[in-house]
Amino acid sequence: MSKKDGFPSVQYTIIWIGLLIGLGFYASDIIIDVFVFGEGTLIEQILHPTYHEMWMRTCVLLVSVSFAIYVQILLKREHQTSERAKTAERFLNSIVDNIPSMVFIKDAAELRFVHVNHTGEKLLGLTTQELIGKSDSDLFPEAQAEFFTRKDREVLKSGVELKFAQEEIDTAALGRRWLYTRKVPILDDKGQPIYLLGISEDITEAKQAEEEIRRQQRDMAHVMRHSTMGEMASGLAHELNQPLTALTSYCGTAVTLVNSLPSPPPQLGEILERVEEQAHRASQIIQHLRNFLSKGDAHKEPLDLDQVIAGMINFLKPELKNRHVKIEHHPGVPQGFKVMANKVQIEQILVNLALNSLEAIKGSGKPTGNIIVQTRLPVVK
Numbered sequence: 001m002s003k004k005d006g007f008p009s010v011q012y013t014i015i016w017i018g019l020l021i022g023l024g025f026y027a028s029d030i031i032i033d034v035f036v037f038g039e040g041t042l043i044e045q046i047l048h049p050t051y052h053e054m055w056m057r058t059c060v061l062l063v064s065v066s067f068a069i070y071v072q073i074l075l076k077r078e079h080q081t082s083e084r085a086k087t088a089e090r091f092l093n094s095i096v097d098n099i100p101s102m103v104f105i106k107d108a109a110e111l112r113f114v115h116v117n118h119t120g121e122k123l124l125g126l127t128t129q130e131l132i133g134k135s136d137s138d139l140f141p142e143a144q145a146e147f148f149t150r151k152d153r154e155v156l157k158s159g160v161e162l163k164f165a166q167e168e169i170d171t172a173a174l175g176r177r178w179l180y181t182r183k184v185p186i187l188d189d190k191g192q193p194i195y196l197l198g199i200s201e202d203i204t205e206a207k208q209a210e211e212e213i214r215r216q217q218r219d220m221a222h223v224m225r226h227s228t229m230g231e232m233a234s235g236l237a238h239e240l241n242q243p244l245t246a247l248t249s250y251c252g253t254a255v256t257l258v259n260s261l262p263s264p265p266p267q268l269g270e271i272l273e274r275v276e277e278q279a280h281r282a283s284q285i286i287q288h289l290r291n292f293l294s295k296g297d298a299h300k301e302p303l304d305l306d307q308v309i310a311g312m313i314n315f316l317k318p319e320l321k322n323r324h325v326k327i328e329h330h331p332g333v334p335q336g337f338k339v340m341a342n343k344v345q346i347e348q349i350l351v352n353l354a355l356n357s358l359e360a361i362k363g364s365g366k367p368t369g370n371i372i373v374q375t376r377l378p379v380v381k
Contacts, residue, residue, distance in 0.1 A: 013072075017068060030042065098118070103199055105198075107194070107195060115132075123171055140170060151183070152183065152196055155184070159185055162182070179201065185197075241286050248279045306375055326371070327370070332375045357369075
């Protein structure tokens with residue numbers, strides 16, 4: 001039998017040893033008969049033994065050889081069994097090591113790692129040799145290690161599989177990850193736990209995708225709310241515009257009537273003019289709001305940007321006043337200079353920039369602030 005995985009290389013070694021032992025007994029019997037019992041010479045005992053002596057010596061020789069053969073067969077069977085066990089172990093380890101989830105085994109007594117597959121090595125950033133014999137407290141922050149240990153003890157105490165939908169873990173190689181873990185106690189013949197088997201699936205990317213979907217849903221809901229509010233505001237602006245137009249007309253008529261009186265009260269005409277002015281201003285603001293909320297089209301027209309900015313400031317004055325924020329406009333474009341643009345789109349951009357500035361001022365923690373809007377022509381090189 002050739003040498004394989006430590007099995008003896010000499011063919012039939014045990015049988016040869018048994019044969020030599022049998023021959024040793026054979027020779028010993030001859031020597032004892034000659035020198036102890038004085039039964040003839042060595043030549044006579046070797047060449048002419050009695051029938052009884054021949055039978056006894058042959059039996060001893062056969063027993064020795066037979067026993068050696070039996071031992072040889074037992075060793076061969078043990079070797080074959082050991083080889084099958086090693087093959088099965090290698091096959092099982094190959095399967096476990098190539099599972100795409102982290103597989104780990106801990107001893108039940110001290111919860112120290114006794115095996116970690118290749119996926120676990122990659123996830124944790126440590127080799128099996130570095131993990132074997134270590135506990136969670138040797139590898140993870142205190143809070144995480146205490147959490148893992150507590151859950152392991154729960155599994156061992158329950159005696160059944162437990163699932164943990166989301167375990168947060170800080171790894172040396174990949175940073176913070178989230179795992180879906182199943183833990184199973186491995187029991188002995190008496191039903192006592194001897195090992196803890198864990199299978200962990202990295203769900204970090206999936207969790208970040210479930211989060212992205214929720215963020216998009218929140219953004220969509222926010223847009224839908226704004227869209228609904230915009231439609232309501234547009235309808236409300238349309239309804240308010242009519243009474244404001246009528247109010248402006250009535251104020252103009254009242255001013256005319258007051259001025260036609262022979263001696264009108266001195267302040268009445270001024271009050272009516274102010275009412276007419278504010279009604280007209282409110283009408284302009286509502287019309288501006290309607291234009292801003294309308295979907296509009298891609299129509300472009302010559303625009304005086306400074307006039308558009310002035311209208312935007314007038315539109316935002318109530319909001320600016322409530323926030324205790326001042327806005328300064330520094331025109332830097334020659335008078336009469338116009339650009340081709342869509343008015344509604346430009347107004348939307350300006351309002352968004354102003355509202356972002358208001359949020360920035362609010363986030364700074366300061367009670368007041370200033371917004372500066374400036375126009376200028378680009379310098380052509």
